[in-house]
Amino acid sequence: MSNITRLVVLGAVRQFQPVHGYFLRRELMTWHVDEWANIQPGSIYNALKSLKQDGYIEESGTEAEGKRPERTVYAMTALGEVELMRMLRQTLWTVEPFDTKPVMALTSFMFLLSRAEIVAALKFRIAEIDAKIASNGFDINDVAKSTTTPAYVREIFELSSLRLRAEQQWARDIYDRICDGQYAFAGEDPPPARS
Amino acid sequence: MSNITRLVVLGAVRQFQPVHGYFLRRELMTWHVDEWANIQPGSIYNALKSLKQDGYIEESGTEAEGKRPERTVYAMTALGEVELMRMLRQTLWTVEPFDTKPVMALTSFMFLLSRAEIVAALKFRIAEIDAKIASNGFDINDVAKSTTTPAYVREIFELSSLRLRAEQQWARDIYDRICDGQYAFAGEDPPPARS
DNA sequence: CTCCATATAGTCAATTTTGATTATTTGAAA
DNA sequence: TTTCAAATAATCAAAATTGACTATATGGAG
Numbered sequence: 001m002s003n004i005t006r007l008v009v010l011g012a013v014r015q016f017q018p019v020h021g022y023f024l025r026r027e028l029m030t031w032h033v034d035e036w037a038n039i040q041p042g043s044i045y046n047a048l049k050s051l052k053q054d055g056y057i058e059e060s061g062t063e064a065e066g067k068r069p070e071r072t073v074y075a076m077t078a079l080g081e082v083e084l085m086r087m088l089r090q091t092l093w094t095v096e097p098f099d100t101k102p103v104m105a106l107t108s109f110m111f112l113l114s115r116a117e118i119v120a121a122l123k124f125r126i127a128e129i130d131a132k133i134a135s136n137g138f139d140i141n142d143v144a145k146s147t148t149t150p151a152y153v154r155e156i157f158e159l160s161s162l163r164l165r166a167e168q169q170w171a172r173d174i175y176d177r178i179c180d181g182q183y184a185f186a187g188e189d190p191p192p193a194r195s
Numbered sequence: 196m197s198n199i200t201r202l203v204v205l206g207a208v209r210q211f212q213p214v215h216g217y218f219l220r221r222e223l224m225t226w227h228v229d230e231w232a233n234i235q236p237g238s239i240y241n242a243l244k245s246l247k248q249d250g251y252i253e254e255s256g257t258e259a260e261g262k263r264p265e266r267t268v269y270a271m272t273a274l275g276e277v278e279l280m281r282m283l284r285q286t287l288w289t290v291e292p293f294d295t296k297p298v299m300a301l302t303s304f305m306f307l308l309s310r311a312e313i314v315a316a317l318k319f320r321i322a323e324i325d326a327k328i329a330s331n332g333f334d335i336n337d338v339a340k341s342t343t344t345p346a347y348v349r350e351i352f353e354l355s356s357l358r359l360r361a362e363q364q365w366a367r368d369i370y371d372r373i374c375d376g377q378y379a380f381a382g383e384d385p386p387p388a389r390s
Numbered sequence: 391c392t393c394c395a396t397a398t399a400g401t402c403a404a405t406t407t408t409g410a411t412t413a414t415t416t417g418a419a420a
Numbered sequence: 421t422t423t424c425a426a427a428t429a430a431t432c433a434a435a436a437t438t439g440a441c442t443a444t445a446t447g448g449a450g
Contacts, residue, residue, distance in 0.1 A: 005436085016343070022399045030341055031348050032334065036293045036355070043437055045400070050435085067445065069399045098231045100295055100358065107350045139227065146225055148211070152378065153226050155302045159365045160231070163295065166361035170354045183347065197406080217429045238407060240430065245405090264414065264429045 004037050004101045007087045009047040010056060011109040013074055014084055018060045020071035021045050036104040048074060056080035088112060092121045095128045095167075097136065097160050103167065115178060115185040122175040129168040133161045199232050199296045202282045204242035205251060206304040208269055209279055213255045215266035216240050231299040243269060251275035283307060287316045290323045290362075292331065292355050298362065310373060310380040317370040324363040328356045 012024050025041045033039040051057045052074070060075040076084075091106045092113065110118055136157040143153050177183075207219050220236045228234040246252045247269070255270040271279075286301045287308065305313055331352040338348050372378075 015345070020399080025399085027343055031338070031344055032351075036351055038294070038437095040438060042401090042439070046436065065398090068397095069444070071399065098295060098299075099233070100293060103354065104293075104351050107347050107354070108345060109347075111345065111347060143226070148222060149226055150210070150303060150306065152302050152304075152306060155365075155369060156227075156231055156299050158368075159298065159302070159362065160295075162361040162365050163358050166357040167354065170350075170357050173353075174350060200406085215429080220429085233407090235408060237409070237431090241406065263416095263427095266429065 003087060004105050005039050005043050005047050006051065007084075007091065007105050008033060008037055008039060008108065009044055010051055010076075010080060010084045010087070011105070011112070013048075013051070013057050014076050014081070014112070015109075017075040018073045019075075020063075020073045021048055022071060024048075031108065037101050048072075051080070054079075054083075056083050084109075085112070089117075092118070093124065095125055095132055095164075097132045097164060100163075111183060111185050113186055115188065118185065119175065119178060122171050122178070126168055126171050126175070129164050129171070133164050136161045136164075197296075198282065199300050200234050200238050200242050201246060202279075202286065202300050203228060203232055203234060203303065204239055205246055205271075205275060205279045205282070206300070206307070208243075208246070208252050209271050209276070209307070210304075212270040213268045214270075215258075215268045216243055217266060219243075226303065232296050243267075246275070249274075249278075251278050279304075280307070284312075287313070288319065290320055290327055290359075292327045292359060306378060306380050308381055310383065313380065314370065314373060317366050317373070321363055321366050321370070324359050324366070328359050331356045331359075 008028065009024065012028055013019060016023065016027065021044060025044050028039065028044060029041070048057065052059065055077055057074045057080050058077050060073050062070045062072050064070045088106065088109055091102045092110070094102065096102050140154050140157045143149050143157070144151075203223065204219065207223055208214060211218065211222065216239060220239050223234065223239060224236070243252065247254065250272055252269045252275050253272050255268050257265045257267050283301065283304055286297045287305070289297065291297050335349050335352045338344050338352070339346075
C-alpha cells in the first residue's frame with residue numbers, strides 16, 4: 001500500500017490502541033480519510049494485516065461485544081513506535097509539490113513529535129516551498145522546449161506553484177499559532193481548554 | 196487503474212496516434228505524469244491493454260525500427276473518441292477538493308473541447324469552489340464535535356480551503372486568458388505564433 | 391410482534407500499481 | 421576494437437486497492 005495508508009493506519013493504532021479494525025474504519029472515515037488520503041475501508045484491513053506481518057503491530061487477542069461478530073484487536077509493538085516516528089519525520093521534512101496526501105497525514109499525527117521539531121520543520125518547509133516553486137519554473141522552460149508537449153502542460157506547473165503558495169501560507173499561519181502555544185505536543189501537558 | 200490513468204493514456208493515444216507504448220511512455224514522462232498524475236511506466240502499458248480490451252483503442256499492427264525490439268502500435272476507435280470526451284467532460288465539470296490529479300489531466304487535454312465549453316465550465320468551477328470551501332467549513336464543525344478526532348484534523352480542511360482558493364485564482368487567470376483568445380481549441384485554427 | 395433498514399465486522403476476487411527484471415541494440419570511450 | 425553504460429521496448433510477480441459481498445444483530449416503524 002502507499003506509505004500514506006501505512007502512516008495513517010499505524011498512527012491511528014498508536015492513538016487508539018488496543019483497537020479493532022472496525023473501530024479504526026469508523027473513526028478514520030469520520031476523519032474523511034477516504035477524501036484526503038484516498039483510503040477506502042478495505043485498505044485499512046489490508047494495512048493492518050501488512051503492518052502486523054512487518055511486526056509493527058500485534059494482535060492482542062480477540063473480543064466480541066454481545067453477540068456481535070468477533071473482533072481482532074491490535075496494539076503497537078516497540079518496532080512499530082520506531083517506524084511510525086521514522087515515517088512521520090520523513091513526511092515532515094519532505095515537501096511534495098503534487099501529492100497533497102502527505103501533509104494531510106502529517107497534520108493528523110504531528111502531535112507525536114515535539115513542538116520544537118515541528119517548529120523547525122515548518123520553517124524549513126516554508127523555505128523549501130520557495131525552492132519547489134523555482135524548480136517548477138525550470139520545468140516550465142523544459143516543457144516549452146518540447147515540440148510534442150502541448151503548451152497547456154505549462155498551466156499544470158503554474159497551478160502547482162499557486163497551490164504551493166497556498167500551502168506556504170498555511171505553514172506560516174500554523175507556525176505562528178504553534179509558536180504561540182496552540183495544541184499539545186509530545187512530552188507536554190494537555191492544552192488549556194479553549195473557549 | 197484510476198480513471199486519471201485511463202484519461203491521460205487515452206488522451207495521449209488520441210494526440211499521437213498511431214503510436215506505440217514506448218513512445219507514450221517517454222512522452223508522458225517528459226510531461227512529468229509520474230509527478231502530477233502518479234503514473235508510472237508500468238501503468239501506461241497496463242492502461243493500453245485495458246483500453247484495448249474495452250474497445251477504446253485498437254492495435255493497428257506492429258513495427259520495428261532497425262533491429263530494435265518490435266513495437267505494438269495503437270490507434271483510437273470511434274468508441275474511444277466518445278469515451279475520451281465523456282471522461283474529459285466529467286472531469287471538467289467536477290471540482291475535487293483533495294485530489295489534484297483531475298485538473299492536471301484536464302489541463303493537458305482540454306483543447307479537445309470547444310473554447311465555449313471550457314469558458315462556461317471554468318465559470319462554473321469558480322463558483323463551485325466557493326461551495327466546496329463552504330462545505331469544508333461544515334466539515335470542520337463536524338470534526339470539532341467528535342471527541343476522539345484530534346483537533347489537528349481541522350487544519351487539514353483549512354489547508355484544503357487555502358488550496359482551493361489557489362485553484363480558484365488559477366481558474367480566474369486562465370479564464371481571462373482563454374477569453375482573450377489564448378490557445379487553440381477544437382474546431383479552431385492553430386493559434387498565432389507567440390513571440 | 392413482525393418486518394426491514396441499518397449497523398457490525400469483516401472477507402474476497404478482480405483490478406491496478408509498482409518496481410524489478412529481461413533481452414537486445416546502440417554509441418562512445420579507452 | 422572491445423567493452424560497457426545507456427537506450428529500447430517491454431513483461432511479470434508481488435503488493436495494494438477497490439468495491440461488492442457475507443452473515444448476523446439490533447432497533448424502530450407500523
